[in-house]
Amino acid sequence: MKAARNAKxxxxxxxxxxxEPYSYFQLMEASLRELLVEKGVVTEDAIAGAMAAxxxxxxxxxxxxxARAWLDPDYKARMLANGSAAAEELGFEVPGLRLxxxxxxxxxxxxxxxxxxxxxxxxxxxxxxxxxxxxxYRSRVVREPRKVLAEFGLKVPSxxxxxxxxxxxDMRYMVLPMRPAGTDGWNEQRLAGxxxxxxxxxxxxxxxxKSPKKPKSRKS
Amino acid sequence: xxxxxxFRVGDRVRVRKAAPLGHVRxxxxxxxxxxxxxxxxxxxxxPEELAQQRDGLPAQPLYRVRFRQNxxxxxxxxxxxxxxxxxxxxxxxxx
Numbered sequence: 001m002k003a004a005r006n007a008k009x010x011x012x013x014x015x016x017x018x019x020e021p022y023s024y025f026q027l028m029e030a031s032l033r034e035l036l037v038e039k040g041v042v043t044e045d046a047i048a049g050a051m052a053a054x055x056x057x058x059x060x061x062x063x064x065x066x067a068r069a070w071l072d073p074d075y076k077a078r079m080l081a082n083g084s085a086a087a088e089e090l091g092f093e094v095p096g097l098r099l100x101x102x103x104x105x106x107x108x109x110x111x112x113x114x115x116x117x118x119x120x121x122x123x124x125x126x127x128x129x130x131x132x133x134x135x136x137y138r139s140r141v142v143r144e145p146r147k148v149l150a151e152f153g154l155k156v157p158s159x160x161x162x163x164x165x166x167x168x169x170d171m172r173y174m175v176l177p178m179r180p181a182g183t184d185g186w187n188e189q190r191l192a193g194x195x196x197x198x199x200x201x202x203x204x205x206x207x208x209x210k211s212p213k214k215p216k217s218r219k220s
Numbered sequence: 221x222x223x224x225x226x227f228r229v230g231d232r233v234r235v236r237k238a239a240p241l242g243h244v245r246x247x248x249x250x251x252x253x254x255x256x257x258x259x260x261x262x263x264x265x266x267p268e269e270l271a272q273q274r275d276g277l278p279a280q281p282l283y284r285v286r287f288r289q290n291x292x293x294x295x296x297x298x299x300x301x302x303x304x305x306x307x308x309x310x311x312x313x314x315x
Contacts, residue, residue: 116247143249146302164305165305166307168246170262
């Protein structure tokens with residue numbers, strides 16, 4: 001009751017632009033950070049730089065790997081055998097990352113979740129979206145994946161198996177989607193532009209941008 | 221228990237049904253279920269030990285185990301070919 005009142009008071013204060021006291025974990029973080037700076041272990045600039053780099057990172061690296069795999073069957077084979085080595089091959093540093101790439105085929109669609117927390121290949125895809133960390137996604141996609149994917153706008157035909165991958169321990173995962181039809185002759189960069197973050201998690205598949213609708217010819 | 225994997229790809233294995241306290245990376249929903257080893261990921265320090273500030277050694281072999289969704293969830297709605305793949309440490313597999 002008291003906690004609920006406090007939370008509401010904090011929300012109201014924030015909405016009104018007033019001072020808001022640190023939460024427990026914010027206070028812990030600030031204290032530890034200030035200590036590390038004071039002791040010369042890190043600098044404020046280094047921390048700010050690392051945070052900015054983390055926030056700026058998007059799914060472009062993962063998308064580049066997918067586009068390369070679509071164009072180069074040998075690279076694709078290496079990527080499916082060892083995802084981390086395939087990332088490094090394109091010049092992406094992924095220290096400590098144990099990446100498994102799972103391939104979508106006409107017979108199987110893959111989707112990634114971390115049911116225990118929010119494990120995600122951040123070095124390649126950037127920060128995970130909020131919904132990836134949410135309890136509803138984490139608890140539902142393992143037991144009713146077809147329904148959850150439909151809510152994302154992805155209807156998986158019943159002839160296609162769904163493989164859910166729980167990133168629950170030391171591995172990290174990325175989906176290799178199928179190359180969409182109608183992209184013959186596209187170069188790597190253009191192909192990579194089709195591969196969104198959601199495609200790499202497996203809650204979407206790459207689609208060609210919709211061509212502008214022709215006005216319907218009306219009879220009568 | 222040492223670091224050598226005692227199961228091979230394709231082996232049918234069952235996850236221990238246990239509920240120890242602490243930092244456990246074996247999800248509740250998969251405990252007690254049987255599946256097939258999909259691949260061997262290597263060996264990693266035991267997370268339950270790491271969480272207690274110990275070294276987690278000897279490293280535990282880590283498997284990816286493939287389970288049929290119909291076996292895991294009563295009344296599962298979907299294709300009978302649907303699967304869920306979960307990382308299971310060797311000490312969580314019944315021997």
